[in-house]
Amino acid sequence: MGPPRSTFDKLISPIVHLSSNWVSRIGVILVTSAVVFWIFLFPTSVRGAGAHPYLGILEFLIVPSVFFAGLGVIPIGMWLRVRSEKKSGAAPSGKGRAELRHLLIFVGITTVVNLILGSLFTYQAVGYMDGVAFCGETCHKVMHPEFAAYQNSPHSRVECVACHIGPGASWFVKSKLSGVGQLFAVTFNTYPRPIPTPVRNLRPARETCEACHWPQKFGEDRLRVISNYGDDEKNPLTRTVLLMRVGGIHAAHLGPGVTIHYSPSDESRQTIPRVEYQNSVTGRQAVFVAADAKPDALNKLPTRQMDCMDCHNRPTHTLELPERAVNKALALGAISPSLPFVKKRSVELLKKSYASQEEAARKIPAALQQLYRDSPPADVARAAQALVAIYSRNVFPEMKVTWGTYPNNVGHTDFPGCFRCHDDNHVAADGKKIVQECNTCHQLLTMDDPAPKILTELGLQ
Ligand code: HEC
Ligand code: HEC
Ligand code: HEC
Ligand code: HEC
Ligand code: HEC
Numbered sequence: 001m002g003p004p005r006s007t008f009d010k011l012i013s014p015i016v017h018l019s020s021n022w023v024s025r026i027g028v029i030l031v032t033s034a035v036v037f038w039i040f041l042f043p044t045s046v047r048g049a050g051a052h053p054y055l056g057i058l059e060f061l062i063v064p065s066v067f068f069a070g071l072g073v074i075p076i077g078m079w080l081r082v083r084s085e086k087k088s089g090a091a092p093s094g095k096g097r098a099e100l101r102h103l104l105i106f107v108g109i110t111t112v113v114n115l116i117l118g119s120l121f122t123y124q125a126v127g128y129m130d131g132v133a134f135c136g137e138t139c140h141k142v143m144h145p146e147f148a149a150y151q152n153s154p155h156s157r158v159e160c161v162a163c164h165i166g167p168g169a170s171w172f173v174k175s176k177l178s179g180v181g182q183l184f185a186v187t188f189n190t191y192p193r194p195i196p197t198p199v200r201n202l203r204p205a206r207e208t209c210e211a212c213h214w215p216q217k218f219g220e221d222r223l224r225v226i227s228n229y230g231d232d233e234k235n236p237l238t239r240t241v242l243l244m245r246v247g248g249i250h251a252a253h254l255g256p257g258v259t260i261h262y263s264p265s266d267e268s269r270q271t272i273p274r275v276e277y278q279n280s281v282t283g284r285q286a287v288f289v290a291a292d293a294k295p296d297a298l299n300k301l302p303t304r305q306m307d308c309m310d311c312h313n314r315p316t317h318t319l320e321l322p323e324r325a326v327n328k329a330l331a332l333g334a335i336s337p338s339l340p341f342v343k344k345r346s347v348e349l350l351k352k353s354y355a356s357q358e359e360a361a362r363k364i365p366a367a368l369q370q371l372y373r374d375s376p377p378a379d380v381a382r383a384a385q386a387l388v389a390i391y392s393r394n395v396f397p398e399m400k401v402t403w404g405t406y407p408n409n410v411g412h413t414d415f416p417g418c419f420r421c422h423d424d425n426h427v428a429a430d431g432k433k434i435v436q437e438c439n440t441c442h443q444l445l446t447m448d449d450p451a452p453k454i455l456t457e458l459g460l461q
Contacts, residue, residue, distance in 0.1 A: 015078070016100045024077030028103075029110050030070025036114035038063050142191055145401040146317045148393040155316035163208050163316070164199075193400040198269060198313060205308035206254075209315075213308075219246035225455065227331045228323075228448065231344040235330065235337045239452050243443040253306055257281030262310075262421070263301035269310070270407060272420045274298050275434065288426035288434050311418070314408045321403055321414055322350040325390040334386040336379040339372060346387055356398065360391045 019028075041059040150156060155163075222244045230236040253260055257280040265271045273293035277286045289298065304310075320328075326346045329335045335342055349367055354360040365384035372380045395402050407415040412422075424436040438444055446452045455461045 012100070013097075016103055018078040018081045019074055020099050020103060021077045021081045023080055024074045025106065027070045027073030027077060028107060030066050030073065032070075032107055032110045033114050034063050034067035034070060036111060038067075142195065142399070145194070145319065145396045145399055145406075148396075149314075149317040149319050152393055153316040153318050158212075158316070162211070164202070193398075194396075194405050195399070196267070197406050198309070202309065204305075205312075209308045209312075219250055222246050223458075224442075225460070227327055229327055229330050229337065229343040231341070233340045235339075235341070235343045236450065237330075237337070238448045238450050239455065240447045240449070241445040241452055241454050243445055245441055245443075249441055253311075254308075260306040261303050262306060263298065263303050265297075265301055268407065269304070270416055270420065274301065275421050275426055276303075286428040286430070286432065288421070288428050288432075290423075291425050291427060311409050314406060314410075317406065318408070319394050319401075319406050320390070322347045322390070322394075324414075325394065326350070326387075329386045329390065335383045339375055339379055339383060342383060345371060346383070349387060350391055350395075351403065354391075354395075354397065357392045357396070360395070361388045364388055364391065 018024075038059065041063065150160075224242045224244055226240040226242070228238050228240065230238065252258070259278045259280075261276040261278075262272050263274040265273050273290040275288040277284070277288070279285070308315075326335065326343055329346075330337050330343065335346065337343075345368075349364050352363075354363060364387050365381075368380055368384045368387070372383075404414075407417075409415065409417045409420070411417045412419040416423075418441065419436070421434050422436045422440075424433055426434040445454045452461075
């Protein structure tokens with residue numbers, strides 16, 4: 001008989017003994033790794049809540065999974081050991097303290113290794129996932145259309161998370177939870193193509209957009225010159241000049257005291273049978289209902305408060321239509337207007353269906369060369385390059401995104417836009433309508449004009 005057995009010998013020693021096997025050790029490695037990585041990740045989520053959603057997935061999903069997997073593996077190893085010892089009839093060895101020492105040394109070494117790996121890893125991961133490249137490219141091949149359009153927008157220097165998450169902890173967590181769902185959708189290839197718009201549960205725009213766009217400054221009138229090249233041989237240029245009443249437009253929907261609620265009858269919010277207007281400053285209230293709407297159907301519709309996104313729904317994922325994109329390329333000189341019928345033919349080539357962007361990048365230049373054998377080869381090559389660029393930032397066959405898939409709500413010529421409500425068909429009880437009068441939103445200074453006098457007067461030509 002040896003010395004009296006201490007608590008250590010009675011309780012801890014058998015556990016230590018049973019867990020000194022390779023399966024349990026792997027569990028120990030997983031548990032210590034998870035703890036160390038979590039310690040490294042923790043400050044990043046405290047510092048920049050909202051800054052990197054996918055680091056959050058690592059922190060809240062992957063690291064805890066590893067931790068609990070490790071916890072699960074340790075008893076499995078112990079159980080296997082019990083079984084094998086029962087079989088072989090081997091008695092517990094009684095080297096309790098030596099085994100504990102081995103275990104502690106083992107944990108110590110794993111921790112040191114983890115500290116080194118962890119510090120290297122988090123340093124790089126933070127920098128990497130912080131970046132727009134991660135959101136738009138790596139994880140989100142799925143978001144290729146959004147990323148491509150984004151790069152070609154006034155917000156190309158604004159991080160994705162500035163609009164999609166914004167500051168503060170609660171939206172950080174909400175977006176992370178939906179991020180987890182999205183991660184699975186991408187992993188198991190179950191995501192919808194195209195990604196549906198609008199984004200449901202997007203944070204209210206006024207909390208995100210107004211972080212940068214000063215809400216009190218609603219903007220001044222702004223001159224818009226829209227160039228259009230015709231379909232004739234000479235690609236004749238005409239211009240439309242609008243004076244946009246930006247300040248008035250903003251004040252009418254979001255000015256002091258104004259709240260507008262509306263009820264869309266379709267997922268993409270393109271049909272709006274009911275609009276409710278309230279102004280707490282003037283006391284005016286009105287409910288405008290589309291003349292053809294059925295009253296009992298109206299009551300079942302969801303209601304949404306109008307904010308920036310209801311007009312600026314594509315502030316950065318501004319996909320173009322082929323005519324407009326070609327007009328822009330012609331105006332910039334990327335396509336030479338001296339090529340006969342180049343406007344018409346370019347649009348036709350862009351609208352054809354191609355199996356992939358790669359196919360378009362082969363077939364469009366080949367077709368142009370065929371059409372313009374007698375034109376300066378440099379012009380043709382440049383036009384080809386411009387068209388391939390237009391195609392590849394707007395059409396994504398693998399995501400089923402093509403011309404016009406995503407409507408843009410600013411305007412009324414390409415999509416319903418402002419005329420979803422301002423269609424002269426939404427009437428209030430007192431007979432008043434939501435106005436459609438042409439000079440309410442802009443002054444139409446000239447339209448499709450080959451030589452706009454107004455531009456000469458302003459010294460713009
Ligand atoms: C200037 C603000 C802003 C920035 C920056 C931004 N987005 Fe968006 N994003 C939006 C808005 C607004 C919508 C449409 C919301 C709606 O209609 O409900 C949207 C929609 C989306 C959608 C849904 C599909 C669609 O096209 O409507 C995806 C996916 C998306 N964005 C990804 C990204 C990625 C990736 C980045 C960074 C490369 C990014 N966004 C940067 C504002 C932004
Ligand atoms: C992180 C800052 C930031 C956030 C957040 C942001 N923007 Fe912007 N926005 C900018 C910058 C910078 C410009 C470019 C100004 C320029 O080029 O003169 C811009 C330009 C714009 C323009 C003018 C584009 C044009 O054609 O001139 C619109 C419209 C706009 N933003 C709407 C929005 C909306 C809507 C949101 C919210 C979904 C938003 N912005 C969120 C920084 C931001
Ligand atoms: C009722 C629709 C509507 C709403 C709501 C709306 N805007 Fe606008 N906004 C417009 C229109 C139209 C223009 C002018 C576009 C143009 O000139 O082509 C514009 C222009 C702008 C510009 C460019 C201004 C300039 O002077 O160049 C910015 C920035 C902008 N809006 C930000 C916002 C922000 C931020 C919100 C939310 C607080 C918002 N808008 C809400 C319709 C709207
Ligand atoms: C969801 C419905 C809705 C949409 C979409 C909408 N508006 Fe409005 N708009 C209203 C309502 C409601 C009023 C207030 C009507 C009233 O007071 O009688 C209004 C008023 C206005 C006014 C002031 C009219 C006046 O009599 O002074 C302007 C300007 C305006 N809107 C411009 C726009 C522009 C530009 C767009 C598109 C970018 C747009 N609106 C999109 C609902 C909408
Ligand atoms: C509710 C506000 C509103 C009303 C009413 C309105 N427009 Fe517009 N219109 C806009 C906005 C916003 C744009 C887009 C400006 C831009 O491209 O940013 C636009 C653009 C245009 C354009 C330029 C189209 C192009 O090629 O880009 C023309 C032309 C035009 N409007 C004509 C009209 C005519 C004609 C009427 C009267 C039937 C009218 N608008 C009524 C808001 C309005």
